[in-house]
Amino acid sequence: MLPNIHSFDPELYSAMSSELDRQRNSLELIASENFISIRVMEAMGSWLNNKYSEGYPGRRYYGGNQYIDMIETLAIERAKKLFNAEHANVQPHAGTQANMAAYMALLKPGQKILSIELPQGGHLSHGSPVNFSGMLYSFVFYGLDKETERIDPDNVRKVAEREKPDLILCGYSAYPRQFPFEEFGEIAHELDVPCMADVAHIAGLIAGGVHPNPFPHCDVVTTTTHKTLRGPKGAIILSKERYAQRIDKAVFPGSQGGPFDQMIAAKAVAFKEAMQPSFKEYAKQIVKNAKALAARLMEHGFRLVSGGTDTHLVLVDLRPKHITGREAEIILEKVDISVNRNMIPGDPQKPWITSGIRLGTPALTTRGLKENDMEYIADLINKTIIHRDDNKTLSHIKEEVHELCKLHPLYPEIR
Numbered sequence: 001m002l003p004n005i006h007s008f009d010p011e012l013y014s015a016m017s018s019e020l021d022r023q024r025n026s027l028e029l030i031a032s033e034n035f036i037s038i039r040v041m042e043a044m045g046s047w048l049n050n051k052y053s054e055g056y057p058g059r060r061y062y063g064g065n066q067y068i069d070m071i072e073t074l075a076i077e078r079a080k081k082l083f084n085a086e087h088a089n090v091q092p093h094a095g096t097q098a099n100m101a102a103y104m105a106l107l108k109p110g111q112k113i114l115s116i117e118l119p120q121g122g123h124l125s126h127g128s129p130v131n132f133s134g135m136l137y138s139f140v141f142y143g144l145d146k147e148t149e150r151i152d153p154d155n156v157r158k159v160a161e162r163e164k165p166d167l168i169l170c171g172y173s174a175y176p177r178q179f180p181f182e183e184f185g186e187i188a189h190e191l192d193v194p195c196m197a198d199v200a201h202i203a204g205l206i207a208g209g210v211h212p213n214p215f216p217h218c219d220v221v222t223t224t225t226h227k228t229l230r231g232p233k234g235a236i237i238l239s240k241e242r243y244a245q246r247i248d249k250a251v252f253p254g255s256q257g258g259p260f261d262q263m264i265a266a267k268a269v270a271f272k273e274a275m276q277p278s279f280k281e282y283a284k285q286i287v288k289n290a291k292a293l294a295a296r297l298m299e300h301g302f303r304l305v306s307g308g309t310d311t312h313l314v315l316v317d318l319r320p321k322h323i324t325g326r327e328a329e330i331i332l333e334k335v336d337i338s339v340n341r342n343m344i345p346g347d348p349q350k351p352w353i354t355s356g357i358r359l360g361t362p363a364l365t366t367r368g369l370k371e372n373d374m375e376y377i378a379d380l381i382n383k384t385i386i387h388r389d390d391n392k393t394l395s396h397i398k399e400e401v402h403e404l405c406k407l408h409p410l411y412p413e414i415r
């Protein structure tokens with residue numbers, strides 16, 4: 001209950017409260033989503049929103065920043081410790097802004113970046129022609145190995161030697177395997193160019209010790225804070241000390257104005273949470289859950305890109321089931337299972353339709369679901385797709401979804 005919004009703005013309150021019900025009563029399998037703690041929410045919804053603090057701790061363009069300096073310093077020190085980084089900038093408003101600032105720090109417009117395309121698991125901000133990245137920089141791409149659907153570092157090296165990029169980027173939105181930081185670092189250093197990692201999806205797995213750290217192999221690392229890391233919407237940039245000044249300048253004044261101090265405080269809370277022993281258990285469970293989900297889906301005849309997962313996500317090729325990604329997303333939403341359609345490598349469908357769905361376990365792991373629940377969810381997904389034209393079975397599945405949700409209450413402290 002938000003009593004003040006409730007009494008002042010019932011129209012808005014009603015939509016907010018319906019969204020809470022939706023989150024409570026659906027199985028959230030969108031790989032980039034999570035449920036933040038009430039502590040993180042408290043920081044986000046606080047009076048820190050009121051302050052302007054352009055600049056950095058000790059060097060602000062506004063007065064009255066002594067407490068904001070303490071808050072930002074806490075966030076910086078925690079981020080550095082969590083990821084074993086020499087430098088941290090905690091101001092980026094979002095992952096795309098963090099990538100914009102990182103490119104700006106490392107390159108001049110028009111210079112060349114080696115990355116992977118969106119349909120192969122990359123992100124819009126890794127060179128898509130409809131994004132600032134593709135408009136301002138010259139991108140060349142390596143692909144996944146056609147057989148294994150994994151990154152082949154030898155092929156990346158070949159493309160890098162041929163194309164001579166000014167920056168090599170290792171980062172993915174839909175790659176279910178470990179990111180090869182060490183090999184990318186070696187290739188970049190052989191070419192004497194910086195190596196950047198975008199760990200937006202797997203930051204929580206790195207912090208929790210179930211995925212290798214990009215340092216010391218990479219020079220600059222960007223991440224969102226709201227996916228596996230389970231913090232507020234936002235991002236950070238970590239780097240080696242020699243890039244620190246350039247990164248800070250590229251964030252402010254290069255690409256942003258005043259920082260969102262309330263979000264920086266919320267990032268600090270989330271980093272402290274990620275330092276607790278329980279977060280290590282959480283990260284382990286995310287991966288165990290993803291593996292259990294993957295194994296059961298394969299038993300049901302689904303084809304998984306790369307044949308499984310090492311991380312929090314599973315990329316399902318739906319072609320053997322004769323349904324598109326868009327159709328599957330819509331039909332699963334009907335039974336309150338929340339997923340997103342996703343391109344698969346070499347997808348014959350357009351991005352609006354796709355042949356795949358991407359599933360992830362961070363959010364449901366936060367709710368306390370375990371491997372046996374994941375197997376049950378795989379059964380429900382399979383049943384939904386098989387019986388997609390049978391409304392009676394679909395409504396029965398929806399009841400089963402609600403029963404499972406009830407066993408794992410979300411935000412019981414919020415009435």
Ligand SMILES: Cc1ncc(COP(=O)(O)O)c(C=O)c1O
Binds near residue numbers: 094171200
């Ligand atoms: C690898 C990667 N980088 C960057 C981003 C961008 O984050 P944001 O949506 O905060 O701009 C995402 C988000 O999905 C991502 O997956």
